[in-house]
């Protein structure tokens with residue numbers, strides 16, 4: 001397998017290490033850190049241009065900074081072979097999906113794994129082990145290329161999951177971007193609680209947990225927040241409303257309201273954690289499909305929208321390539337719902 005990586009920093013370098021060691025891939029790299037990536041064994045060769053790196057590639061992963069992604073993906077699509085799948089790892093997906101031209105070779109991606117430090121020096125082969133890796137296929141995405149990407153990402157150790165780009169950004173605003181904003185606010189509050197001459201008090205684990213990501217990688221996070229600003233503004237507006245409610249209960253001395261506030265949060269936290277518990281028995285479903293672009297994307301997104309995770313997939317086109325069968329594996333508890341959504345005979 002020939003893989004090209006554009007932007008060989010923390011994420012690109014980690015893709016390179018995992019692709020080389022876990023998939024036995026031959027990896028070409030482009031970008032300012034590519035020569036260092038060769039020294040660290042993250043890529044086999046450093047290329048001076050994107051065109052050189054993607055020549056003959058079967059998979060291209062664009063892992064440049066968020067602000068450069070649209071331009072870099074455009075250059076990659078101009079030079080990549082016709083049967084090559086092109087993906088990116090950007091932390092937000094709507095902008096890219098709407099700005100990158102609709103090309104059947106392109107599938108947006110986002111690994112939910114990373115770290116505080118940037119640069120190839122911090123790249124790790126096991127960075128994606130067990131991590132969800134979102135994919136945002138579109139209507140005309142090639143099924144064969146989507147399946148190839150799915151296999152590669154599984155081979156890196158991650159769990160691919162299809163999601164609509166706008167839904168992805170709305171959810172990330174709530175579960176990742178807002179928590180980063182709030183962590184910053186909490187440390188700002190704590191430090192300002194000190195009077196002149198007072199020293200920093202011992203903090204409990206709750207403060208440490210809630211502020212772990214405060215001040216994380218300013219270059220990355222300012223890009224992420226800006227690229228998802230509408231959804232993040234909506235989240236912050238909601239937080240302000242919720243804080244106003246707690247404030248009102250406190251100001252009124254309303255213990256019942258405060259008790260209900262805590263109890264509701266406990267139930268909601270439990271429900272959120274339960275949605276993350278996967279595993280268990282799997283069921284294999286066979287889905288007959290017409291072999292046209294977009295068919296796999298549509299199938300993956302229909303299940304994704306219903307909250308059903310595809311734990312594995314395989315695509316078998318008929319010899320004339322006109323139709324085919326997709327096999328998907330889903331958790332036993334989701335199988336009946338998945339069959340109904342995919343309109344399969346019982």
Ligand SMILES: NC(=O)C1=CN([C@@H]2O[C@H](COP(=O)(O)OP(=O)(O)OC[C@H]3O[C@@H](n4cnc5c(N)ncnc54)[C@H](O)[C@@H]3O)[C@@H](O)[C@H]2O)C=CC1
Pocket residue numbers: 006007008009010011012030031032033034063064065066067068069072089090091092110111112113114115116117118119120220
């Ligand atoms: N750091 C994290 O925790 C995560 C980051 N991401 C995404 O991964 C992407 C890369 O982030 P990191 O690896 O953290 O950053 P990084 O700074 O470690 O790596 C970026 C790499 O791109 C190179 N580069 C800069 N401009 C370039 C250009 N025009 N063309 C090609 N290469 C260029 C840099 O030299 C560097 O090697 C971003 O789009 C980010 O949204 C996704 C998931 C997690």
Ligand SMILES: O=C(O)C(=O)Cc1ccc(O)cc1
Pocket residue numbers: 090091092111112113114115176213216
């Ligand atoms: O878990 C988090 O929120 C992190 O801080 C790591 C991270 C950073 C950026 C991403 O796009 C995905 C994961």
